[in-house]
Amino acid sequence: MGHQQDAYFVPAKSYWPIVAAVVMFVTVFGAAHWLNAPPGEAGFGKTMLTIGFVGILLMFFGWFRSVIRESLAGNYNSQVDRSFRMGMMWFIFSEVMFFGAFFGALFYARMFAVPWLGGEGHGVLTHQFLWNDYTAAWGTNTGPGHVGGDFQTVAPWGLPLLNTLILLSSSVTVTIAHHALKVGHRGKILLFLGLTVLLGATFLYFQAHEYMEAYRELNLTLHSGVYGSTFFMLTGFHGMHVTLGTIMLAIIWLRVARGHFSKDHHFGFEAVAWYWHFVDVVWLGLFMFVYIL
Amino acid sequence: MAHAATHDHHDDHHGAPKNFFVRWCMSTNHKDIGTLYLVFSLLMFFIGGSFAMVIRAELFKPGLQLVQPYFFNEMTTMHALVMIFGAVMPAFVGLGNWMIPLMVGAPDMALPRMNNLSFWILPFAFALLLSTLFLPGGGPAGGWTMYPPLSLQGSSTAYVVFAVHLMGISSIMGAINIIATILNMRAPGMDLLKMPVFVWSWLITAFLLIAVMPVLAGAVTMLLTDKYFGTNFFNAAGGGDPVLFQHIFWFFGHPEVYIMILPAFGLVSEIIPTFARKPIFGYKAMVFAIASIAFLSFIVWAHHMFAVGLPLGGEIFFMYATMLIAVPTGVKVFNWVSTMWGGSMTFETPMLFAIAFVILFTIGGFSGLMLALAPADFQYHDTYFVVAHFHYVLVTGAIFAIIAATYYWLPKWTGHMYSETWGKIHFWNSVIWVNVLFFPQHFLGLAGMPRRIPDYNVAFANFNMISSIGGFLFGASQLIFLGVLVHAVWFSKKKAADRVWEGAKGLEWTVPSPAPYHTFDVPPVIHDHELAHGHVED
Ligand code: HEM
Ligand SMILES: [Cu+2]
Numbered sequence: 087m088g089h090q091q092d093a094y095f096v097p098a099k100s101y102w103p104i105v106a107a108v109v110m111f112v113t114v115f116g117a118a119h120w121l122n123a124p125p126g127e128a129g130f131g132k133t134m135l136t137i138g139f140v141g142i143l144l145m146f147f148g149w150f151r152s153v154i155r156e157s158l159a160g161n162y163n164s165q166v167d168r169s170f171r172m173g174m175m176w177f178i179f180s181e182v183m184f185f186g187a188f189f190g191a192l193f194y195a196r197m198f199a200v201p202w203l204g205g206e207g208h209g210v211l212t213h214q215f216l217w218n219d220y221t222a223a224w225g226t227n228t229g230p231g232h233v234g235g236d237f238q239t240v241a242p243w244g245l246p247l248l249n250t251l252i253l254l255s256s257s258v259t260v261t262i263a264h265h266a267l268k269v270g271h272r273g274k275i276l277l278f279l280g281l282t283v284l285l286g287a288t289f290l291y292f293q294a295h296e297y298m299e300a301y302r303e304l305n306l307t308l309h310s311g312v313y314g315s316t317f318f319m320l321t322g323f324h325g326m327h328v329t330l331g332t333i334m335l336a337i338i339w340l341r342v343a344r345g346h347f348s349k350d351h352h353f354g355f356e357a358v359a360w361y362w363h364f365v366d367v368v369w370l371g372l373f374m375f376v377y378i379l
Numbered sequence: 380m381a382h383a384a385t386h387d388h389h390d391d392h393h394g395a396p397k398n399f400f401v402r403w404c405m406s407t408n409h410k411d412i413g414t415l416y417l418v419f420s421l422l423m424f425f426i427g428g429s430f431a432m433v434i435r436a437e438l439f440k441p442g443l444q445l446v447q448p449y450f451f452n453e454m455t456t457m458h459a460l461v462m463i464f465g466a467v468m469p470a471f472v473g474l475g476n477w478m479i480p481l482m483v484g485a486p487d488m489a490l491p492r493m494n495n496l497s498f499w500i501l502p503f504a505f506a507l508l509l510s511t512l513f514l515p516g517g518g519p520a521g522g523w524t525m526y527p528p529l530s531l532q533g534s535s536t537a538y539v540v541f542a543v544h545l546m547g548i549s550s551i552m553g554a555i556n557i558i559a560t561i562l563n564m565r566a567p568g569m570d571l572l573k574m575p576v577f578v579w580s581w582l583i584t585a586f587l588l589i590a591v592m593p594v595l596a597g598a599v600t601m602l603l604t605d606k607y608f609g610t611n612f613f614n615a616a617g618g619g620d621p622v623l624f625q626h627i628f629w630f631f632g633h634p635e636v637y638i639m640i641l642p643a644f645g646l647v648s649e650i651i652p653t654f655a656r657k658p659i660f661g662y663k664a665m666v667f668a669i670a671s672i673a674f675l676s677f678i679v680w681a682h683h684m685f686a687v688g689l690p691l692g693g694e695i696f697f698m699y700a701t702m703l704i705a706v707p708t709g710v711k712v713f714n715w716v717s718t719m720w721g722g723s724m725t726f727e728t729p730m731l732f733a734i735a736f737v738i739l740f741t742i743g744g745f746s747g748l749m750l751a752l753a754p755a756d757f758q759y760h761d762t763y764f765v766v767a768h769f770h771y772v773l774v775t776g777a778i779f780a781i782i783a784a785t786y787y788w789l790p791k792w793t794g795h796m797y798s799e800t801w802g803k804i805h806f807w808n809s810v811i812w813v814n815v816l817f818f819p820q821h822f823l824g825l826a827g828m829p830r831r832i833p834d835y836n837v838a839f840a841n842f843n844m845i846s847s848i849g850g851f852l853f854g855a856s857q858l859i860f861l862g863v864l865v866h867a868v869w870f871s872k873k874k875a876a877d878r879v880w881e882g883a884k885g886l887e888w889t890v891p892s893p894a895p896y897h898t899f900d901v902p903p904v905i906h907d908h909e910l911a912h913g914h915v916e917d
Contacts, residue, residue, distance in 0.1 A: 094486040094564075094900060099396070099405040103496035110548075111503035114541035118507070121537040121607050122516070165563060169489035172559040180551050180593045187597025187627055191612055199620035208690050216615075231616025308609055312618035315610035319601075 095166050097156070102149040109145050113138030154354075158346065167353050174357040178364045181327070185368055188323065192316040192375060196224055199312065203230055228311030237306040237314070242377035245296050249289050250373050253328075256285035257366045260335070260359050270349050272342065279339045282362070286332035293325050320376055327365045334358045394896045404499070407491035409476050410894060414792075415498050416473025417785075421864075423465030423505065424778075428854055430458035435816075435850035441837045451833035452520035453512060459523030460539075463639065464546045465505055467773065470781045471642040472497070472553045475581045478788065479557060481887040481894060482575050484566025484903045489559035497553040504545035511535040522831060524628060525599065527613040527621050531606045540599040547592040554585035554592075561585075566886075568905035572666070573912050575885055576659060579666050580645025583673045587634045587641070590677075595631040598624060622687055629680035637676045640740075640772060641669055643780030644711055647733045649885075650787050651715055652911060654730035655722030656882035660714045662912050668707035668714075675704045685753045686760040694753045701751040705744065712741055727880070728802030732783030735810045736776060743771030746821065761831075764824025770817045775810075782809075782860065789867055790875030794893030797867035805863055808856035815849030884911040 116134025123129040156162065162170075202209030204222025213220065217230035225239045240246060263278035297318075300306040308318045338358050341347065347355055395411070396402045406412050433454045437445050446454070476494065480487055488494045511518035516534030519525070530536060561574070561582045601624070604610040611617025613624050644665075652659045659665060681689060681697040689697075715737050724730070746768040750756050759765060790796050819842040824830075828839045835843065875892040889909060890898050907913030 094902070096487045096897075097407055097491055099401060099407055100492050100495075101405050103492050104404045104499050106496050107499035107503055110500065110545065111507065114545065115507060118537035118541050122534045168563045169559045172563060173490055173493070173555050176555045176558055176589050177551075180555075180589045183590055184593035184597050187594045187601075187630075190594075190627060190630070191597075191601065191623060194623050194626060195612075195619060199615075199623060200618045202620075203615060203618060208688075212615075229611060229614075229616055229618030231614075233611055233614070233617035308604075309611070309617075312611045312614075315601075315604070315612050315617070315619065319604065319610065 109141030195312045228313040234310035237310045238304040246377045256282045409487045413477030420470035427461035430454045435847040439847040453518045485564035497549045500549040508542035511538045540603045547596045554588035557585040566902040576648035577645035580641045584641045591631040591634040598627040629683045633680045634676045639777045643777045646780045646784040650733040653883045655719045657722040660717035668710040671707045685756040698753040729783045729787035731806045736779045739775030762824035763820040763828045767820035790879040795871035796873040805859040812853035819846045
């Protein structure tokens with residue numbers, strides 16, 4: 087084999103992919119079985135789901151551990167690094183499209199479905215024959231069937247605003263940490279990355295609080311018509327992404343503490359930072375379209 | 380950069396591992412993973428095909444003969460899901476896996492372990508999907524389009540949704556891998572505009588996949604939460620709308636049909652120049668046509684919903700946008716024909732399938748144009764005319780291209796020639812019976828026979844019988860294909876040359892046949908004259 091730059095790198099065989107396929111299967115099979123179990127009986131679905139989920143965690147742990155070892159051994163040349171970067175970028179793009187589906191549902195429900203049910207333009211006849219006492223409204227009791235009962239919406243200028251500020255500042259702190267990494271200032275990285283993790287955790291705490299308030303005091307639940315559906319699915323999926331992002335940031339913090347990254351070799355850090363910015367941008371969309379408007 | 384360490388971890392250079400499990404389940408080798416994909420796809424092709432045989436048997440005569448209506452509906456639903464996600468898409472990924480690294484001078488895919496995961500998810504996903512047929516509540520029977528509220532009935536919803544999630548994860552990872560390979564692993568000198576058209580078509584298809592598979596995941600997630608967690612996305616009483624599902628689904632669905640045809644365009648664009656012994660006519664136009672088809676595919680989705688009650692403005696917009704796609708599609712057909720024009724053509728099996736593709740796909744395109752006329756579609760929608768349309772584009776389009784590519788590259792994969800005689804027998808049987816099978820369905824549809832029903836008016840009896848006969852014989856013809864494959868892989872004595880076809884150009888023909896376990900460990904030196912598109916002037 088010639089000079090490093092002239093040769094390609096192909097990773098060694100690994101059992102993690104097949105393990106991953108198996109645990110994913112166990113998880114979803116368990117979940118599907120559980121969902122179909124008669125009320126009160128969890129059956130073996132719940133057990134399978136749990137096993138599968140733990141398996142997924144172990145798989146991630148094992149797979150990433152082997153990748154980190156290879157990276158530390160200096161196996162990954164700049165070409166591999168570029169492949170990883172592209173992989174992460176396109177993965178984030180796919181996530182954007184996933185959220186796009188739910189934003190699309192929100193816009194459609196709000197701009198078309200609900201007004202049509204109220205008899206606007208296109209929906210005259212449906213309204214007249216099926217729901218003629220229904221007046222279209224968004225954010226009170228959405229839908230003519232009064233599904234989930236009356237509710238109130240979460241006021242945007244309280245906790246959501248605070249959460250917006252929290253996420254925005256966490257984007258700043260992670261960027262400061264990134265700059266510190268580029269000049270090799272480990273103490274500063276740890277400080278600002280640590281702050282980012284804390285901000286992420288605070289965001290989640292407030293969101294949990296907001297959910298509880300919505301359920302207890304506002305009667306805003308997942309069942310509150312299509313408003314509740316879009317509200318909780320959008321903010322819920324976003325919250326799941328924040329959770330994942332926070333965990334990943336914490337892992338990166340540990341890796342920084344162990345000296346895994348160098349000035350010019352720190353893809354893991356950047357991937358998580360990109361992910362964090364993505365989560366941030368999605369939140370801005372949510373704040374705008376779910377809370378304010 | 381530690382050289383010794385690199386060597387330690389480098390995949391072994393000395394051919395395939397002996398251990399079966401290690402070789403196939405832990406693979407990081409694009410050729411082995413490509414083979415897995417292709418074999419899986421073939422298996423799914425026969426499973427999905429057997430469902431089709433049940434459908435055609437029941438429709439052989441009017442009246443309920445063989446199966447219960449619910450089972451019939453399960454068959455139409457499963458046939459589509461298995462063929463689309465199990466046969467056609469994995470076949471393209473398998474061909475991409477095998478050929479893209481060889482065509483661009485890469486040692487392997489950019490992310491080989493993820494590649495292995497992308498494949499191994501699929502058998503599990505289809506185990507999950509097919510298992511529903513044996514569950515107490517039965518399998519999905521609401522059509523592959525999964526429209527609520529129908530698809531929310533029964534107990535299979537969760538299984539189907541999770542199976543679709545798994546397939547989506549697999550496709551997205553496969554697509555990311557292909558993009559990273561094409562953009563990052565090309566040998567020096569393999570400029571983007573010197574790449575084979577097949578590679579271009581996959582680059583664009585991969586982008587479509589990453590853009591729309593997550594949207595499908597979102598749509599089916601909403602089905603799941605509507606059914607099991609009390610959301611109201613598709614429930615009018617809660618302010619939702621079942622039509623919303625159709626919008627989201629077809630935002631995925633129409634790009635999806637192009638996901639199933641763009642790589643086929645790429646394949647045919649490789650095969651026709653080889654056997655016409657002329658470079659492809661209008662290389663750049665071909666690339667731009669693929670790109671513009673991909674772009675337009677995002678803004679035509681509601682042509683599947685003309686009859687659902689869209690606002691007038693919507694009907695008109697989607698009608699014209701759809702018809703616009705005929706322009707770049709026309710460019711492609713024109714260029715294939717022009718490539719053949721004045722060429723010194725020979726008609727080996729791959730070329731026969733490719734020519735049949737050009738002609739029969741065009742028929743499917745024309746019926747598509749008829750369907751694109753919103754007022755006319757009010758009549759045609761949900762009839763056998765639609766069934767005829769999409770089978771012309773998918774069977775004589777996508778599947779014929781896959782079969783053509785299999786014959787084209789099989790000698791490169793196995794090192795042996797397949798039997799040309801039996802290949803031709805396979806071709807003539809396929810091309811005749813597929814038309815007997817699907818052409819009468821146009822007439823049935825125009826006369827008003829609805830799709831997805833187990834019984835029909837006696838007025839439709841004759842054409843249905845003809846169609847069923849064509850169906851059985853087309854199905855049987857594919858057993859010939861199986862025979863040709865088995866013979867070529869295990870029994871053929873006839874060695875293949877490195878450049879299997881006289882007129883073939885491109886890097887894949889510079890490596891030995893069969894292609895060694897590892898190729899291009901070191902970036903190859905590329906000579907423009909070896910490439911099909913080495914000199915791009917215009
Ligand atoms: C010239 C280009 C095309 C046009 C104008 C076109 C137009 C249409 C229209 C308007 C429909 C809806 C018919 C209805 O349900 O009433 C349709 C259905 C369909 N088309 Fe095409 N099409 C084209 C090409 C393709 C291609 C290339 C493929 C796939 C390879 C394809 C696959 C399908 C499928 C699968 C359906 C039926 C989906 C379902 O309802 O199950 N079409 N097409
Ligand atoms: Cu379409």
